Amino acid sequence: MQKISDGKVPLKTLIANGTIVDGTGAAAFAGDVVVDGDRIADVLPRTPPRGSFDRVIDASGCLVTPGFIDAHTHSDAYLVIEPDAPSKTTQGVTTEINGQCGGSVAPRYGEARLSGDWAAVLGDRLTWRSLAEYRNVLGAAKPAVNTVQFVGHNTLRSSVVGYAARAATPGEVAQMKRLLEASLDEGGWGLTTGLIYQPGRYSTPDEVLALAKVAAERGGYYATHMRSEGDRILEAIDEVLDLVRATGIRAEISHLKTSGPKNWHKIDAVLDKVECAVDDGLLLGSDRYPYCAAGTDLDVLLPDWAQEGAAKAECVRLADAAARERIVREIDALDRDWSTVMIGGTWHADSRQYSGRTVAEIVAAQSADGGRTSPGDAICRILALDGCKTGAFFFGMSEENLDKIYRRPWIVPGSDASLRAPWGPLGADHPHPRAYATMPEFYRRVRALGFTREETVARMTSVPARRFGIRARGVVEKGAFADIVVWREDDFKANATYLKPHQFTGGVKCVMVNGVVPYKDGVFTGERGGRFLERA
Numbered sequence: 001m002q003k004i005s006d007g008k009v010p011l012k013t014l015i016a017n018g019t020i021v022d023g024t025g026a027a028a029f030a031g032d033v034v035v036d037g038d039r040i041a042d043v044l045p046r047t048p049p050r051g052s053f054d055r056v057i058d059a060s061g062c063l064v065t066p067g068f069i070d071a072h073t074h075s076d077a078y079l080v081i082e083p084d085a086p087s088k089t090t091q092g093v094t095t096e097i098n099g100q101c102g103g104s105v106a107p108r109y110g111e112a113r114l115s116g117d118w119a120a121v122l123g124d125r126l127t128w129r130s131l132a133e134y135r136n137v138l139g140a141a142k143p144a145v146n147t148v149q150f151v152g153h154n155t156l157r158s159s160v161v162g163y164a165a166r167a168a169t170p171g172e173v174a175q176m177k178r179l180l181e182a183s184l185d186e187g188g189w190g191l192t193t194g195l196i197y198q199p200g201r202y203s204t205p206d207e208v209l210a211l212a213k214v215a216a217e218r219g220g221y222y223a224t225h226m227r228s229e230g231d232r233i234l235e236a237i238d239e240v241l242d243l244v245r246a247t248g249i250r251a252e253i254s255h256l257k258t259s260g261p262k263n264w265h266k267i268d269a270v271l272d273k274v275e276c277a278v279d280d281g282l283l284l285g286s287d288r289y290p291y292c293a294a295g296t297d298l299d300v301l302l303p304d305w306a307q308e309g310a311a312k313a314e315c316v317r318l319a320d321a322a323a324r325e326r327i328v329r330e331i332d333a334l335d336r337d338w339s340t341v342m343i344g345g346t347w348h349a350d351s352r353q354y355s356g357r358t359v360a361e362i363v364a365a366q367s368a369d370g371g372r373t374s375p376g377d378a379i380c381r382i383l384a385l386d387g388c389k390t391g392a393f394f395f396g397m398s399e400e401n402l403d404k405i406y407r408r409p410w411i412v413p414g415s416d417a418s419l420r421a422p423w424g425p426l427g428a429d430h431p432h433p434r435a436y437a438t439m440p441e442f443y444r445r446v447r448a449l450g451f452t453r454e455e456t457v458a459r460m461t462s463v464p465a466r467r468f469g470i471r472a473r474g475v476v477e478k479g480a481f482a483d484i485v486v487w488r489e490d491d492f493k494a495n496a497t498y499l500k501p502h503q504f505t506g507g508v509k510c511v512m513v514n515g516v517v518p519y520k521d522g523v524f525t526g527e528r529g530g531r532f533l534e535r536a
Contacts, residue, residue: 011035012034012036012041012052013035013053013054013056014034014057015032015035018030018031018059018063019062020043020476022065022066022476023066023458023461023476024475025458030045030046032047034053035515037482037515038481038514038516040476040480040482040484042478043476057486062487062488063457064485065457065461066457066483067095067484067513068091068092068093068460069412069464070088070413071097071414072100072254072287072289072415073100073416074101074103074417074418075418077105078118078418079138079147079530081121081122081424082420082424083144083530084421084526085144085145085419085518086419086422087420088144090519091439091504091505092508092511093145094473094511095146095473096419097414097464097468098150099149099150099151100225100254101193101254101416102155102192102194102200103115103154105128107155107156107183108159110160111158111159112155112159113158115389120347120389125137131151131188134149135187138532142528142530143528145513146473146483147532149532150189150190150191151180151183151191152193154194154197156180157203158199160176161176164309165308167203167204168204176207177210177214184214185218189220191211191215191223192223192224192254193222195225195227195236196225196226197225198309205242208243209243209246213246215247215249216249219536220535221249221250221469222252223252223253223254229258229259230258230259230263230396231260233263237273238273240253241277241284248283250284251282251284252284253284254286254287254414254416255294255416256287256288256405257401258270259396264397268404271408274286275408285410285411286410286412287412287414288411289413289414289417290434290444290445291434291441294393295344295392295431296394297389297390297392298343298383299311299314300392301331301392302327303330306330315383318380331375338360339358339361340394340395340396341358341360342393342394342395342498343356343358343391343430344390344393344429344430344432345389345391345429345431346382346386347389347390348385355430356430356498359375359378362378391430393432402445403449406442406445406449412460413439413459413460414438415435415438416432417438418431418435419435420435420501433496433497436504436505437496439460440506441494442460443456453489461474461475462474470533471536482512483512483514484512485511486508486511493505493506509521513528514530514531515529
């Protein structure tokens with residue numbers, strides 16, 4: 001395969017002999033796709049091609065579809081570290097929607113800190129503060145996939161207010177608005193919130209509404225990890241609906257779920273509430289990963305008072321004997337099944353042994369060895385070793401409810417995961433399997449519910465493209481950008497598991513992004529054509 005040193009391949013390419021599923025929901029057909037530069041020049045019925053081509057990709061026995069759009073991701077920083085985006089390209093992802101759950105790589109001022117895993121891996125490559133500066137760094141890295149970059153409310157708030165557990169003053173809200181305006185002007189797609197996380201959890205609905213109005217006025221979008229996904233989920237949805245009514249903004253409810261067995265029965269009310277709002281004309285959608293374990297930081301188990309100030313302050317409290325004793329006592333008092341909490345990524349040599357093990361297993365093993373420990377003891381010990389950067393999986397969702405959610409055609413796939421690689425600095429982590437396998441698992445589950453392959457592919461491509469206003473992508477048609485995946489349907493399967501997550505998806509033969517082929521026949525070519533996408 002020809003390689004161009006600047007990562008761009010302005011070749012005329014024929015993708016021949018495939019079955020084309022064009023992303024619109026229309027019936028599949030046998031045909032060929034002609035790509036010229038970064039665009040699809042023609043989509044033809046299968047006939048002997050006219051003219052000459054620089055490159056021919058044989059798609060015999062394969063589907064030829066638009067590149068998949070991961071509607072909820074956290075790869076902002078890791079695109080700089082591992083621009084080949086291995087865990088994403090190998091499952092056919094060509095566009096990621098980043099900056100989710102209120103946390104983005106920029107703007108980064110004042111006390112704002114990136115999440116612990118991002119900062120630890122970036123090291124001296126963390127050189128930017130503004131979104132414009134990040135774009136320059138990302139451009140120099142030449143990522144393999146496109147990125148849609150949102151601006152995180154938690155990042156804005158920590159830049160202005162810090163991590164204090166209080167409401168923002170009117171002056172501070174005005175400062176956040178100015179930072180958001182500047183970031184939107186520099187290419188930000190809209191605003192995201194993570195209202196269970198530090199420091200967004202301290203914000204009032206009025207603060208979030210003021211920022212959403214800024215995004216709406218500039219034609220931006222809104223995505224939210226709501227204030228509750230469990231006990232107060234219906235009230236949390238009402239907060240989202242009030243915001244959409246007040247602003248007219250298009251909103252995405254991130255990773256829709258009802259967490260905890262005592263809340264599983266609420267799923268019908270949740271879905272009805274969203275669908276009634278859509279029927280009333282609100283611009284609202286949602287995404288969901290195809291797993292029943294959430295993945296986030298282990299420190300969410302700390303009491304509220306112990307979380308104030310984020311990781312640095314948490315570590316200080318864990319180092320104080322009296323504070324730690326209180327934290328252990330309050331964690332042990334939680335009404336929780338500890339077999340449903342699994343340790344994920346760890347960062348210290350002495351804590352690596354716990355990755356892939358549940359808190360219940362850790363406690364039982366240490367008790368069997370003659371030691372005395374409790375869930376609170378184990379959690380605090382691991383957090384202290386890892387500088388409060390430990391990841392964890394929380395098995396608190398219902399398989400039946402996941403099927404109910406996926407029966408809604410407005411639900412699109414969102415991995416809620418950063419890209420990963422089985423090697424280098426990102427290979428030392430222990431991620432959720434959704435980082436490697438969201439697309440095949442989504443396809444498998446939705447097809448099992450009776451959706452056609454055409455309907456399912458549309459939900460992975462054109463539906464999120466339309467929802468987020470991503471122009472000329474998500475379809476295989478003349479004039480669209482050449483984001484294309486060639487894959488074998490029967491072999492398109494997840495290999496990643498909770499115990500062995502660093503396993504690539506099978507069945508993807510070739511990935512093309514803006515006419516460039518970063519992955520083909522199991523090889524990362526080194527050619528990368530991803531772009532920082534602009535709003536219309």
